[in-house]
Amino acid sequence: MNSSMAPEKYRKPPQLPPKFTATPSSLIEETKRLIERSRNVQDGIVRDVTPETASFENTILPSARDDNKMAIESHIIGFYQAVSTDKALRDASTEAEALLDDFGIESSMREDIFGLTDAVYKKKENLDPESQRLLEKDYKSFIRNGLNIPAGPKRDRFKEIKKRLSEISIAFQKNLNEEQGGVWFTPKELDGVPEDVVSSLKKGEGENEGKVWLTFKYPDLFPTLKYAHSADTRKTLFVKNENKCNGNVPLFREAVLLRDEAARMLGYNNHAEFKIEDKMAKLPKTVDDFLGDLRTRLAPGGKKEIEKLLELKRQDLKDRSINDGTDEKYFLWDSRYYDRLMLEKDYSLDHQVIAEYFPLQTTIQGMLKIFEELFGMVFIEIIGEDRAALADGGKSSDIVWHEDVQVFSVWDDEGEGSGFIGYLYLDLFPRDGKYGHAANFNLQPGYIDENGNRRYPCTALVCNFSKPTPKKPSLLKHEEVVTLFHELGHGIHDLVSRTTYSRFHGTSTVRDFVEAPSQMLENWCWTPSQLRSLSHHYSYLSSDYEAAYKESSGADQKPSEQIPNSLVAKLINTKHVNDALFNLRQLHFGMFDMTVHEPKSHEEIENLDITTTYNKLRKDISQLDGPEALGGDWTWGNGQATFGHLIGGYDAGYYGYLSSQVYSTDMFYSVFKENPMNGKEGRRYRHTVLERGGSKEEMDILEEFLGRKPSTESFYKELGISK
Missing domain, CATH: 1.20.1050.40 (Endopeptidase. Chain P; domain 1)
Incomplete structure (x- = not known):
């Protein structure tokens, strides 16, 4: 809802929001x-x-x-x-x-x-x-x-x-957050990269006169790897990005050694055994078998995908009369580029055009509406004098940490009893020193206090979408729509949770389950009816945007307001394009994680060359070449030093992204695929799965919701590799 004043019954939440006035x-x-x-x-x-x-x-x-x-x-x-x-x-x-x-x-x-x-x-x-x-x-x-x-x-x-x-752990994450690196490129070297990316880059002076500074932050990095025609540019950027935090290399090694030592002191054979014991998987063998099975099933698909991409690459080099002897090699810095080219060529899919239908604000409103219908919730944006009222005598800016932040009060709808649920914050644009990915942060958990009263949660989405300009609002690529849905999924888990103790609140579940609820909600972004209802072409937002659209596109009239069915069909056709390669990449992370945390002896890990292991394993699993294929050795990059997950809590747990994908696909297929907007099932999901947080054994929660033990079949079916 966007009126300047919220309806009366929503104007006085029973708990004031926290203040962000610390020094x-x-x-x-x-x-x-x-x-x-x-x-x-x-x-x-x-x-x-x-x-x-x-x-x-x-x-x-x-x-x-x-x-x-x-x-x-x-x-x-x-x-x-x-x-x-x-x-x-x-x-x-x-x-x-x-x-x-x-x-x-x-x-x-x-x-x-x-x-x-x-x-x-x-x-x-x-x-x-x-x-x-x-x-x-x-x-x-x-x-x-x-x-x-x-x-x-x-x-x-x-x-x-x-x-x-x-x-x-603290030093490693700080190095990643504060990382200020980048590369000076000439505009010619960035040929192909979208104009709105290049024009926003810092311009060089002195010896860098005529060049622009491209950082390793996502809004610079990804478009360049996707669109830069020059393979040298992509290679330089890729390799430097893998080396952007080399100060973390010794930290990573030290962490792995110390974990192994500590696990052995407790009587475990290694750190993986220690970590996995209280997850859903329980044993490292379960994890290794799962990852091994997945690898066996995905490898042939990966091989096929690379063959097709190599064909495309050869044709592309031929069309551009480039004869650099790389036409038999498919490199790590080729993958985003040819992936995009294939989508544009074979699926004639232009992600920039799709993005025009997903301006950030209307997309968020559309998502919140989906959650309202599915789970019986109401979201009220707190603006103007309502903000001042909730600041409780302070300034209205006290209840947010930055002027860009939106804040919502969240309520149950009438069918769910009209109670207050909590506060949701959205912090959507990049800033210096800000966390660089997309994540959901719990700011205050819910619980029952000593007098039996309920304390309500606050949760924040922290993302890095491009900022609006006078000519264009912030437009979301489809993958960003998926990310937003995913993180908002964590946010909803955090909001609707009702546990007695804060320890079990919301996303405080075991790590190999925590991603499942939000991964399940990503399916709504691949459902035609949902995509249409979420879409709203930006030229309908204001007359200025309309004029800017006509000018930049050369069109004399506005396109349809909602995304056309033909475009949705094309998009959905691409869902599993090069999926084997994508999942093999996840598998590389998961298997590397298990390799460094599952040594046979402490000596084995002391003698392990972690960098070589990381790069070799990536080549073995993903089948993509790195600089080593051009005559270098395996120590060209230190990807593990940029990999915050393995230091920040996903150690011997990265497989959880894949195993929770199995659970989420199982839930979606068996309960929601027929009718994603089934409010009865949505509410059952809310009360059976989300509400309980980690207050019950996760496997029991899952089995209760499914009515049986989970199975990998839906997951393999979705990937098109069922037995």
Whole structure:
């Protein structure tokens, strides 16, 4: 809804939104205060409780309630480093996060609390299922944090490793966020790259006179790899992008070695075994078998796809009279370029034209409408005086962290009981120092407080779409529409979740399930009726845009308002073009992840050349050539150093993207494929899957929703490689 004033019943949410008014010093003070409060809670438990008197009520619950309160502030404290324009504030946020991490490690290593938790665990009280799960997870977490390692030098070493791993993770991500690299190119070298990309680049002076500065950020990188005619330009950019964070190379190696050492101290054979034990897969063998099976099924498809792409490449080089001897090689920097060329040629699909139908704001409104219908929700944008009212005496800008941010209050519709759900924030455009990908951040989880009242969640989508200009609004490529839907899927999971403890709220599920709900929603972006209803050609947004469209396209009239069926059909035909290659790329990441985390011995990992392993494995799996095919060696690039996932929590877990794809396809095929807008099933999905967050064993949630055990058949059918 976009009126300047929301309907009366939506104007007073029962909980005010948080304020984003921190200063660098307030962030640190606040963090120290939170830590002190938590430490006091823990000390109090130890002071007042003995193993004999220990119960869930006096030992586990006080900490869980403190966790709830902590999360309300700590998530936002750590969020500033991803979105603030003020470097001092970002640095303070990073520093605060390090303090919180250190305190987390200290808490997880408290022998005195472990002793009491152990006593409660052995008493086997009769608890409600969510509390029972909390107790089990707490107990297990102490054991996984080394508290069964006898105190002394061995335990101290384990603690040291945990602390160092936390430092590595923060430094690694900071290097990626603050990365300022790029390449000076002449406009001639960028021949083919869309004009609106090239014209927005910084112009060189002095020795770089006549050149433009192309960064490694997505809005520069992807169009260049897709459209630059010069293979040298694409190669230079590709190789330099793989080397953009070489400071992370030693950090990555150190992390892998330390993880292996720590896992062995706990009695596991390797880090993968340690990590996968409490995921849905349970055993590394399950993961290796799954990835191996997928590789066997995808490899022939990948080979076929490369043959077709090579044919296209040969023809293209011939048409341009280029004779550089590369017509038998399909390179890593060829893939986005010829992929696009094939789509344009064989499917006559021009992604720029499709993007004209997906201006950012109308697309978002369309998506929210889909979620409203499917899940029984209402989204109200908070603008103007409503913002001021919710700032509670402060400035209306206090309730956002940047002027570009949109904020919505989210409600249940009447059928769902008209209650308040929470707040949704959209931060959509690139800025200096901002997180560079698309992600959903929980700002405040929901939970039930000690008085039995519900605390409502806040969640933020942080993306990097191109900014609107006077001639064009921000237009989304179809893949960006999919990304937006995906991240919004996480956001909805975060909003509709209703758990007793913040620990299980929303997307706090095991990592090999967490992507499934949002991956499932991507299917709506491949459904003709949904695509049409989402589309709205930008020339209908204003007379200025209409004039600009006519001028730039040379057309004398506007196209149809909604995307034509013929274009949708073409787009959907391309869904699985070169899909084997795409999935083999994911498989490379997943198998590399397992390789470095599943060594047979510690010596094996000490002697492993990680860079060579990364590049060789990529060639073996994806079958694409790198610079090594031109006579170089395997150490030409350090892709692992740019790969935040493996340091940021997806270690021995990257396979989760693929396995959750299996779950999501299974759910979509068996429940929604016939009728994606089936509100009855949508609500059942909301209440059975999304609402529960991680408060129940994920496999049980999935089986309850499907009415059976999950199967890989739909996934293979979707990829066209069913048995």
